[in-house]
Each structure stands twice: as structure tokens, then as C-alpha cells.
Amino acid sequence: xxxxxxxxxxxxxxxxxxxxxxxxxxxxxAPEETTVQLTDAQLKNxxxxxxxxxxxxxxxxxxxxxxxxxxxxNLVSVSVPLGGxxxxxxxxxxxxxxxxxxxAIMEDQQYIQLQQDYLTTAVNLKYTEADYNRQKDLNQSKAxxxxxxxxxxxxxxxxxxxxxxxxEKLKLIGINPEKLNENTISRSISITSPIDGYVSKVNVNIGxxxxxxxxxxxxxxxxxxxxxxxxxxKDLDKLFIGQKVFAYTNNNPGKKYPCDIILIGKDLSDERxxxxxxxxxxxxxxxxxxxxxxxxxxxEPHNAFVIPNDGLVRFEGKEYVFTQLENKKxxxxxxxxxxxxxxxxxxxxxxSTDIRSKIFVTKGAYTLLMKMKNTxxxx
Numbered sequence: 001x002x003x004x005x006x007x008x009x010x011x012x013x014x015x016x017x018x019x020x021x022x023x024x025x026x027x028x029x030a031p032e033e034t035t036v037q038l039t040d041a042q043l044k045n046x047x048x049x050x051x052x053x054x055x056x057x058x059x060x061x062x063x064x065x066x067x068x069x070x071x072x073x074n075l076v077s078v079s080v081p082l083g084g085x086x087x088x089x090x091x092x093x094x095x096x097x098x099x100x101x102x103x104a105i106m107e108d109q110q111y112i113q114l115q116q117d118y119l120t121t122a123v124n125l126k127y128t129e130a131d132y133n134r135q136k137d138l139n140q141s142k143a144x145x146x147x148x149x150x151x152x153x154x155x156x157x158x159x160x161x162x163x164x165x166x167x168e169k170l171k172l173i174g175i176n177p178e179k180l181n182e183n184t185i186s187r188s189i190s191i192t193s194p195i196d197g198y199v200s201k202v203n204v205n206i207g208x209x210x211x212x213x214x215x216x217x218x219x220x221x222x223x224x225x226x227x228x229x230x231x232x233x234k235d236l237d238k239l240f241i242g243q244k245v246f247a248y249t250n251n252n253p254g255k256k257y258p259c260d261i262i263l264i265g266k267d268l269s270d271e272r273x274x275x276x277x278x279x280x281x282x283x284x285x286x287x288x289x290x291x292x293x294x295x296x297x298x299x300e301p302h303n304a305f306v307i308p309n310d311g312l313v314r315f316e317g318k319e320y321v322f323t324q325l326e327n328k329k330x331x332x333x334x335x336x337x338x339x340x341x342x343x344x345x346x347x348x349x350x351x352s353t354d355i356r357s358k359i360f361v362t363k364g365a366y367t368l369l370m371k372m373k374n375t376x377x378x379x
Contacts, residue, residue, distance in 0.1 A: 066229035084108035
């Protein structure tokens with residue numbers, strides 16, 4: 001009997017201890033505080049401002065990205081119409097050049113042959129012209145046959161055609177026919193820059209033979225360099241010609257490059273996007289074709305409820321505001337933020353709470369956050 005009594009007492013004690021332990025564990029779990037209560041002294045010592053939010057006109061910002069681009073008319077590929085060996089060049093990628101600068105010297109025996117053919121044809125033309133005039137006079141007096149006159153006329157016409165053709169070929173490789181004579185024949189020609197700009201690519205080295213279809217250099221005229229942006233279909237209705245855009249690089253997001261939209265594409269890609277072209281207000285030499293850029297597009301202003309930035313706090317990756325529950329008591333509530341402009345940020349509640357019915361802390365929100373968190377830690 002004593003054994004049974006001892007067992008019952010032990011069981012009761014164990015159940016009592018288990019109950020106490022469970023109670024203690026339950027008491028340690030407390031919900032996170034979202035309110036803060038200030039005393040009169042605390043309210044007097046901090047700079048706190050409250051009020052209802054008003055509708056303000058605020059611009060939306062559309063964030064897109066793209067690359068620096070050059071229109072085809074401003075990208076020049078330099079070739080040699082007749083081919084040849086590259087004798088010399090001083091060009092390096094990135095080098096600035098002016099229109100008319102000699103950028104390369106080419107040499108080849110065909111240049112000599114072309115000049116020789118031109119001068120020889122010019123001499124023959126004088127002979128055939130004289131023979132034509134002579135045959136013409138003789139034919140008029142019937143001292144020679146019509147066939148002889150017609151042959152002289154044909155020879156004269158052929159020489160004129162040949163000379164004109166050689167004249168154009170010489171101009172094509174940069175030789176002035178009017179200054180060419182037996183003493184100025186040269187085996188080399190000079191290639192000059194057709195634009196003001198800078199060197200984008202150098203595809204040859206000294207001594208290399210290039211064909212007429214080979215590209216020696218690629219030159220860029222930066223005067224019309226522009227920004228090509230990729231904009232998705234859903235955002236196209238927000239854009240218009242002349243709209244302001246601010247571009248920036250990943251390395252230096254603080255430096256903005258103002259642009260204007262000059263062209264909106266009409267063809268949708270497979271990704272449902274359109275290319276939008278923007279012109280820089282001022283060209284910067286640090287902007288290179290192909291460079292990746294981010295951009296912010298100012299969308300038409302609209303009316304929205306906004307709160308001063310001093311009334312907005314960020315905590316653990318989320319945005320919060322404080323609303324007044326009663327005198328000296330405030331509640332922290334999560335909000336969704338959208339556009340920011342001139343020290344104000346557009347907000348809305350995730351649960352569709354009516355903003356107009358609440359009184360917000362518009363200044364001193366961070367002070368309340370610190371007070372609330374310090375109180376929690378103290379507890």
C-alpha cells in the first residue's frame with residue numbers, strides 16, 4: 001500500500017512540474033510590438049510633427065536599360081578601292097582624328113600601272129583627236145572615204161571614254177589627275193579620314209595586303225551618338241517624342257546624362273519589347289558605343305497621396321510609417337512605396353486601408369522607431 005501511495009505522489013509531482021514548465025515556455029513567446037507610447041517629457045524633447053496626407057502632383061519614374069549606339073551614317077568603314085599593301089599608319093583605337101587627316105599610306109604596282117595608263121591614254125587622245133579632225137576635213141571634201149572617217153571618229157570617242165574612266169579611278173584612290181604627269185608617278189597613295197571623330201577599330205598591320213572588300217579601320221563620328229533603350233510593350237503608352245530621360249552607368253550611378261527621346265520603334269521583338277532611341281543633350285567622351293547604360297524616364301505627373309521622406313522609415317528591408325492611434329501613442333504600419341520627388345514619396349497600404357482617415361507622423365519617424373526598438377530590447 002505504501003508503494004502505491006509513493007507512486008501516486010511522484011506522478012502528481014511530475015505532472016505539476018511539466019505544467020509549470022509549459023506555462024513558463026508559453027510566457028516567453030510574446031508578439032512583436034508595433035506601437036510606441038510617449039510620455040509628456042519625451043514628446044517635448046523630440047521634434048515630432050503629425051498631420052493628414054494631401055494629394056500632390058508627382059512624376060512616375062520608368063526604369064529601363066540599353067546601350068550606347070551610333071547610327072549607320074556616323075559609323076564609317078575605311079577600305080581601299082583597289083587593294084594594296086599597308087605601308088604605314090599611326091592609328092590606334094580611341095585616337096581622335098580630323099576630317100582630311102592622312103590615316104594610312106598604301107602601295108602597290110597597280111597604282112603605278114593606273115597612272116601609266118592614264119598618261120598614255122591622254123597622249124593617245126591628242127593623236128586620235130588630231131587624226132579625227134584631219135579625216136573630218138578630208139571627208140567633207142570627199143578626199144577620203146566615209147569608212148576612214150568613221151574609224152577615226154570611233155578611235156577618238158574610245159580614247160575619250162578610256163581617259164574619263166581612268167580619271168575617275170585615280171580620284172577613287174585619292175590621286176588628282178590634273179596634277180599627274182610623267183614626273184609625279186608614285187607607287188603609293190594616301191588614305192584620308194572622311195570625318196571628324198575617333199578610331200573605333202584597327203583591323204590591319206603594316207605590310208599586310210588588303211583586298212578592296214577588306215575593312216582597314218572603323219571610324220566613329222560622335223556628334224550623333226545616341227542611347228538605344230529596350231522598353232517593354234506594357235510601358236510604351238507612357239513614352240512620347242521629346243520626353244526627358246536621364247541615363248547613368250553602373251560604375252557611376254550618381255552622374256546623370258540628360259537625353260531626349262527622338263524615335264520610338266514600331267516593331268515588337270520576340271520578348272515583346274521595342275527599341276527607343278534617345279539623343280544626348282551633351283556628348284561625353286567617356287561614352288563609348290556598346291557601353292551598357294541604365295536610364296530613368298520621367299513619366300507624366302499624376303496626383304497621389306505622398307508623405308514627407310522624414311515620415312518614412314526603412315526597417316529589415318521593408319518600408320513603414322507611423323500613424324497616431326491616440327494622444328502620444330503611435331502604431332508602425334507597413335506601406336508600399338512608389339515614386340519619390342522633391343522630398344515626398346508616394347505610399348499606399350498593402351491591405352487597401354483608407355489613407356485619408358489616418359493621421360500620420362510626417363516628421364520624426366526614425367525617432368519613434370528607435371524608441372520602440374529600445375523599449376523592446378529593454379524588456
